[in-house]
Amino acid sequence: MRNVLKTTLLATVFSAVLWGGQSAEAATYSEAEKLVRQAEGYATTLKWDLSVEHTKVVKYPDMKLFNTTKEYKKKAETAVSTLPLSQQATLNDRLKKNVKVYIDRGVAYIDAITAGEKIEQQQMILNTHINSGDLEKLENTYHILSEEIRKQAILLYRVYGQSTRDAILAKYKAPAESLKSGVKHEVTSSMILDDVQALELPDGVSSPDVPVMVNEYRSYDAFINYPTLKAALNNKYNATMEKIVLPQNKMKDLITEVAIENGIPPEILKAIAYQESGNTLKFQQFKNNGEPIISSDNGIGIMQITNHPTAVVEDLKYDTRYNIEIGAKLLKEKWSWTGDLLPRINDGDPDVLENWYFAVLAYNGRSSINHPTNSGNYQNKIFEFIRSSSQVKVFNFNNLVYDISVNNGILDFTPKLQYETNIQNKTTQIYKAGQTLKITTSTKFRPEPNTIVKEKYTLAAGNEVQILEKGISDATGINHFVFYKVKVNSTGDIGYVFSGAFAK
Known part of the structure; x- marks a missing residue:
């Protein structure tokens, strides 16, 4: 009896639940659907927070809203997962279409702003180096910014919505690209000078590559935008080129050194170099761009060497010291002719400036135009430079009486091979410390x-x-x-x- 009553009671309760209330499964579905609706509500609000058209500003979204949306999506997914499979599809579809899509867009939006801020940071660093004129750091940061833009642009372009994406690109990528574009000539110019320095040429040495690179460097002059960088580039250029196109003091010191090594009075060799290197480029082996000076008659470099039988032509062109050394050897060769092909002056002491008169003549050539009595002959120009520029009162060779023959336009000195001067100046440029x-x-x-x-x-x-x-x-x-x-x-x-x- 009790069992029958119990069974009846249970049946009544079950019936009441089934027909008068909700089933356990129905109650679970309702809760899940409620969570889905709540997630959809947060997602809709998030949707507008991710739209620049709506917010009018590029900024991180409301992170509390973003995280709450993710939280309710997760709660809803958990609830839905407890439902029978037949009931899950509709709710999962709503979560996917109405919630997940905006969370994904939020992730892309947040990633884009984070990426943009990384670009901005490198842009600020680049601006710092522009203002300071630090070319080395400028180059390095320029390349870092370029790489940052390339790397982060992937995230910038993932943002949903054309207007929002355009706004993010305008805020982060466009200014960085503009800065890069504005400074690219400065960076390129600095890199060209780096390439020149990377040749690791000894002082006073150029190469065929140098004028090509320098001309390219100069082609960017008109496009340099920043005064700080223009000044820095000028300094870097001067420092780079002064090792190749030696300044006047270093050139004169080098000539002095080579002269002493070869037993030639420096006053003589410097005056010849001064004459040979022309009216506008005194004491120069190269033009300002590192290109060797070559005259219309193929005279090469500072000493204007032509048709030397053993000299290496490329070295004559691109090695200042070598060119001076060959010039010194040529002069020494002419000196060795004194007393034979050329007259000797006084006792032939090589330290006496006047004693080099005929060797200097022969350096230019024994052509009749260099006859000592001809006005403006080569050797008189050289001795005038010694008089005015070394400030030594050398003998005036117009005061001598010469006995010289001319055969087919060539001077023949054999009629008289000895001359004397009443003034004899020894070189004063070979003294050493301690004297x-x-x-x-x-x-x-x-x-x-x-x-x-x-x-x-x-x-x-x-x-x-x-x-x-x-x-x-x-x-x-x-x-x-x-x-x-x-x-x-x-x-x-x-x-x-x-x-x-x-x-x-």
Whole structure:
């Protein structure tokens, strides 16, 4: 009886639930659907927060809203997953179409802004180096920014919606690209100079590649936009090219060095180099772009070497020291002719400037145009440079009486192979540290080795000085003398005097 009553009671309860209320499955579905609706509501709000057309600004979305939407999507998915399979499809489809799509768009939007901020950061760093004029850091940051744009652009383009995507690109990619474009010529110019430096050429040496690169560098001059970078590029260019196209002081010091090595008075070799390298490019092996100077008659470089039987032509063109050395050897060869093909002057002492007169003539050629009595002959020009630029009162060779024959336009000196001059000046540019010398003519005692600074005082003739350092040249092309750092023995004063102070 009890069992029958129990069975009846259960049946009644079941019937009441089935027909008078909701089943357990129906109650679960309702809860799941409610969560789906809530997720859809948050997703709809998120949708508008991801639209620049709606927000009017590119910014991170409301992250609380974004995370809440993800949270309710997850809750809804969990609830839906407990339903019978037949009931899941519709709700999952709603979650996919109405919720997941906006979460995915939110992820893409957040990723795009994060990517854009990385681009902005590199853009700011690049601007810093533009303002500072730091070319090395500029190049490096330029390439980092280029790579950042390339890498992050993938994320920028993933943003949903044309207007939103365009707004993000306009905020992050366009300014970075514009900055890059605005500075590309500066970066390219700096990289060209890097390429020149990478050749690792010795001082005073160029190559066929150098003028090509320098001309390309100069082609960008008109496109340099930033004054800080223009100044930095000029400094970098000058530093790069001064190792190739040596400045006047280094050229004169190099000629002096080669002259001494070859037993030639530096005054002689410098005057020849000054004459040979032309009226506008004094003491130059190269044009300003590193291209070798070659005359219309194929004279090469500073010493204008032509048709040398053993010299390497490419080295004559691109190696300053080599060109000077070949010129010095040619002059020494002409010197060796004295007493045979050329007259000897005085006792033939190679330290005496006047004794090189006929060797200098032969350096240019024994053509009749260089006859000593002809006005404006080559050797007289050279000795005039010595007189004016080395400031040595050399003998005036117009005062000699010559006995020279001319055969087929070539000078024949054999009728008389000995001449004397009543003035004989020894070179004053070969003194070494430690030597003690007497000032022969009053001279300016200077605090620096140039004629620009005002002298300390005038040092009278007869004063003895000790040479402290070898002679050095100043930066003025017209000055062929050297400056010696000296100590005045009588006072202990230290300063500079020019080599002409020791001339006799």
